[in-house]
Amino acid sequence: MRFDRHARRKWFSHAITVLAGLSVLVVLIPLASILYEAASIGGPAFSPSFFTQTSATPCSPTPGHPCSLGGIGPALQGTIILVGLAGLISVAVEVAAAVFATEYRGRGLGRAISFTADVLTGIPSVIAGVFIYTYFVLYDPTIVFSTLTGALALSVIMIPIVTRTTEEALRTVPNSIREAALALGISKWRTTLQIVFVTALPGVLTGALLSVMRGAGEAAPLLFTAFGSRIFFQGLNKPINALPLLIYNFAESPYQNWIELAWGAALLLIILILVVNVLSRLMIQRMVRRMRGQ
Amino acid sequence: MNPTKLRVDHLTAFYDGKAAISDINLEFPERAVSAIIGPSGCGKSTLIRCLNRMHETVPRTRVEGHVLLDGEDVYAEDPVRVRRRIGMVFQKPNPFVTMSIYNNVSAALRFNGRHSREATDRAVVRSLEQAALWDEVKDRIDAPATSLSGGQQQRLCIARALAANPEVILMDEPCSALDPIATSKIEELIGRLKNDYTVVIVTHNMQQAARVSDYTAFLYIGKLIEFGPTEELFERPKEHLTEAYITGRFG
Amino acid sequence: MLVGGFIVLLLIFLIAAILVREASASFQAFGFAFLWGTQWNPATNIYGVVPFAVGTLLTSGIGLLIGVPLALGSAIFITTQAPTWLRGPVGTVIELLAAIPSVVYGFWGLYVLGPYMHATVEPNLQHFLGWTGLFGGTASGTDVLTASVILAVMVVPTISAVSRETLAAVPAAQKEAALSLGATNWETTRVSLIPYARSGIIGGIVLGLGRALGETMAVTMTIGNRDTVPTSLLSQGQSIASLMANELTSTTGPLQYSAIIEAGLILLLISLLVNVSARLLVWRVLKVGGGIVE
Numbered sequence: 001m002r003f004d005r006h007a008r009r010k011w012f013s014h015a016i017t018v019l020a021g022l023s024v025l026v027v028l029i030p031l032a033s034i035l036y037e038a039a040s041i042g043g044p045a046f047s048p049s050f051f052t053q054t055s056a057t058p059c060s061p062t063p064g065h066p067c068s069l070g071g072i073g074p075a076l077q078g079t080i081i082l083v084g085l086a087g088l089i090s091v092a093v094e095v096a097a098a099v100f101a102t103e104y105r106g107r108g109l110g111r112a113i114s115f116t117a118d119v120l121t122g123i124p125s126v127i128a129g130v131f132i133y134t135y136f137v138l139y140d141p142t143i144v145f146s147t148l149t150g151a152l153a154l155s156v157i158m159i160p161i162v163t164r165t166t167e168e169a170l171r172t173v174p175n176s177i178r179e180a181a182l183a184l185g186i187s188k189w190r191t192t193l194q195i196v197f198v199t200a201l202p203g204v205l206t207g208a209l210l211s212v213m214r215g216a217g218e219a220a221p222l223l224f225t226a227f228g229s230r231i232f233f234q235g236l237n238k239p240i241n242a243l244p245l246l247i248y249n250f251a252e253s254p255y256q257n258w259i260e261l262a263w264g265a266a267l268l269l270i271i272l273i274l275v276v277n278v279l280s281r282l283m284i285q286r287m288v289r290r291m292r293g294q
Numbered sequence: 295m296n297p298t299k300l301r302v303d304h305l306t307a308f309y310d311g312k313a314a315i316s317d318i319n320l321e322f323p324e325r326a327v328s329a330i331i332g333p334s335g336c337g338k339s340t341l342i343r344c345l346n347r348m349h350e351t352v353p354r355t356r357v358e359g360h361v362l363l364d365g366e367d368v369y370a371e372d373p374v375r376v377r378r379r380i381g382m383v384f385q386k387p388n389p390f391v392t393m394s395i396y397n398n399v400s401a402a403l404r405f406n407g408r409h410s411r412e413a414t415d416r417a418v419v420r421s422l423e424q425a426a427l428w429d430e431v432k433d434r435i436d437a438p439a440t441s442l443s444g445g446q447q448q449r450l451c452i453a454r455a456l457a458a459n460p461e462v463i464l465m466d467e468p469c470s471a472l473d474p475i476a477t478s479k480i481e482e483l484i485g486r487l488k489n490d491y492t493v494v495i496v497t498h499n500m501q502q503a504a505r506v507s508d509y510t511a512f513l514y515i516g517k518l519i520e521f522g523p524t525e526e527l528f529e530r531p532k533e534h535l536t537e538a539y540i541t542g543r544f545g
Numbered sequence: 546m547l548v549g550g551f552i553v554l555l556l557i558f559l560i561a562a563i564l565v566r567e568a569s570a571s572f573q574a575f576g577f578a579f580l581w582g583t584q585w586n587p588a589t590n591i592y593g594v595v596p597f598a599v600g601t602l603l604t605s606g607i608g609l610l611i612g613v614p615l616a617l618g619s620a621i622f623i624t625t626q627a628p629t630w631l632r633g634p635v636g637t638v639i640e641l642l643a644a645i646p647s648v649v650y651g652f653w654g655l656y657v658l659g660p661y662m663h664a665t666v667e668p669n670l671q672h673f674l675g676w677t678g679l680f681g682g683t684a685s686g687t688d689v690l691t692a693s694v695i696l697a698v699m700v701v702p703t704i705s706a707v708s709r710e711t712l713a714a715v716p717a718a719q720k721e722a723a724l725s726l727g728a729t730n731w732e733t734t735r736v737s738l739i740p741y742a743r744s745g746i747i748g749g750i751v752l753g754l755g756r757a758l759g760e761t762m763a764v765t766m767t768i769g770n771r772d773t774v775p776t777s778l779l780s781q782g783q784s785i786a787s788l789m790a791n792e793l794t795s796t797t798g799p800l801q802y803s804a805i806i807e808a809g810l811i812l813l814l815i816s817l818l819v820n821v822s823a824r825l826l827v828w829r830v831l832k833v834g835g836g837i838v839e
Contacts, residue, residue: 017622024623024635027698027705030658033653093553113553121820125761127560127564135559218646220786247652273645348721392743402728
């Protein structure tokens with residue numbers, strides 16, 4: 001009787017282990033599937049022209065008449081420009097905000113900024129696009145669909161992320177460093193900027209890279225702002241394409257060559273994000289090790 | 295000397311490849327209190343944690359040798375079963391913080407299938423009485439365990455271990471985190487427990503070992519130096535090292 | 546410095562203000578009846594948010610129903626069962642799921658998951674579970690159910706990561722207490738880890754809900770885009786986010802535009818509420834260092 005109960009308990013514990021292990025496998029299936037599709041359909045599309053040319057006219061291959069692919073050049077350029085621009089805007093704003101929030105963290109204003117940034121990370125990305133869209137529809141309809149509005153929409157998403165991570169990084173800097181600097185007669189602002197900030201640099205950079213990764217992958221905010229285009233960058237006030245937008249538009253089309261281009265773009269995005277992820281981790285580790293060694 | 299309940303046979307235990315205790319041979323008599331003493335770092339905690347196979351729950355550890363409970367090697371058995379028969383009380387009281395006093399004590403019962411409410415109630419009351427805690431908590435049995443003082447929490451942990459109906463109770467410096475009054479309550483309790491259980495207690499406090507135990511083992515840098523009836527070990531130690539420790543020359 | 550900080554504060558007010566302004570026309574036209582209006586008809590200019598609220602809640606709800614057990618199972622496996630050397634890598638791989646952009650999920654949903662649901666899963670569901678009345682209509686693979694499955698995959702990394710952190714933060718003493726009483730592996734987890742980490746785990750789930758509510762691209766590409774209340778899990782539907790993505794730039798009149806913005810405002814409010822409560826739950830567990838403040 002007692003043996004029975006004990007055996008049952010052990011069996012149940014093992015069953016849970018198996019179930020838990022199974023959930024890990026189930027969770028990994030979509031990941032494997034996505035990587036497989038992107039690599040097998042998108043991979044073959046990679047070529048020098050893929051990265052530089054505009055996309056070919058839509059067509060589906062018929063026997064004897066293969067379709068040309070063209071490339072995703074404009075979308076790639078667009079992503080780089082939009083994310084770069086949004087990154088600049090975000091960094092300017094968030095460094096200021098985070099420093100302000102941390103150095104004045106006791107006061108109500110600092111806490112308000114911190115809380116607001118936190119809240120902002122939770123807004124759906126599509127709302128960021130809607131916000132910029134409605135604003136410009138009201139006040140300057142001529143540039144509603146433009147590189148500028150696209151960059152602004154992306155920065156609405158990126159600013160809160162970088163602000164929060166910078167703020168957290170700044171907070172982990174021990175007070176003793178601040179006090180040491182102030183005791184040496186360095187002004188409060190210089191202390192903050194040159195000493196505290198530099199010490200927190202690994203954390204700050206992680207946040208910046210995280211936001212860049214997010215920005216590069218977002219399509220929803222760009223639907224109503226950058227809008228998309230078939231050609232290369234025409235100016236800050238003209239529409240522009242981006243990799244996620246291209247994927248969205250081409251994926252829903254029935255054309256074989258466009259679908260291949262979309263998978264190629266998807267593969268490119270995934271690789272970029274992976275590379276940035278790994279690079280940032282390595283860089284952080286190196287910086288942390290260097291700073292600890294000092 | 296009572297018959298042996300727990301025998302340690304050529305026991306060596308490793309942390310990260312380094313031996314914390316080596317080639318320990320000991321016999322703990324049943325229904326008696328055996329103390330393990332020695333300077334810090336001598337391996338007393340490691341030894342006691344090997345008795346109920348808790349040592350191996352930490353990563354990068356290894357055990358060689360045997361521990362025999364009533365003649366059967368616990369290392370050849372299912373550790374879950376071993377820990378049911380050999381209970382443990384830790385240095386810092388560790389009641390389950392999300393549970394009430396009642397649920398803490400009855401925790402082990404709930405692992406082992408359904409018991410009626412009355413049977414559980416009876417077991418809880420009995421364990422709390424054995425741990426000399428019942429009178430203090432009987433009118434707030436559903437209060438959170440964390441509402442008790444340190445000394446009470448430790449007695450709660452003792453009650454919890456008792457409720458699992460073990461044959462051996464291991465205590466790893468159970469009073470080191472407590473004030474003198476709480477300590478003396480627990481020492482009193484240990485004196486009563488030995489009527490029904492085999493008790494092994496690790497202590498860094500020699501006077502406590504002298505007060506509380508029937509047998510004492512002296513460990514030094516992972517090796518067993520001497521083991522014998524407490525009175526003999528303290529008044530007529532056989533080993534020079536033992537004498538040095540007891541007279542306070544080191545440790 | 547000040548400018549940056551103020552921009553963050555300003556942002557949230559600006560977003561709210563503009564959306565409220567643009568939604569006011571719709572509010573004036575329908576009042577609170579918008580909240581229970583089931584019609585969305587550009588021809589008669591009658592609008593109500595119910596079809597989209599149902600779409601959002603259904604997809605998020607079912608997404609969580611599927612995703613939470615998988616996420617918890619993975620978290621438990623990684624924290625308690627997996628050998629130490631396996632823990633880091635598996636965790637990292639699951640987090641890779643979080644890095645894949647929404648639009649790539651949508652693309653995959655359209656081309657891989659959808660057809661699979663259409664050919665295999667949905668007919669079986671209709672055959673075996675048709676009596677529940679949940680699976681009426683024709684199986685197509687582009688419907689509420691498919692969108693829910695994609696959302697499930699997307700929330701798993703979030704919930705799993707938070708659960709893992711909170712489970713790992715449980716003091717070892719609690720676990721040892723359970724083990725020393727002769728508990729099996731699962732019993733130890735059940736009795737000492739999960740109760741302690743409970744608020745953190747719930748916080749993670751609520752955080753996942755917040756993400757699911759705002760998901761746009763993956764849902765748009767798999768839900769079918771029909772502006773009616775779904776009658777079965779296999780119906781085509783529309784979430785508030787996908788409504789905005791699809792129709793904001795192509796409205797037939799100012800009232801429709803205003804109604805879409807009003808729906809977006811409702812989504813914004815709900816996701817803000819959800820996100821704030823999630824952060825409060827998680828913050829309390831991680832910062833205070835335990836499920837109970839001692």
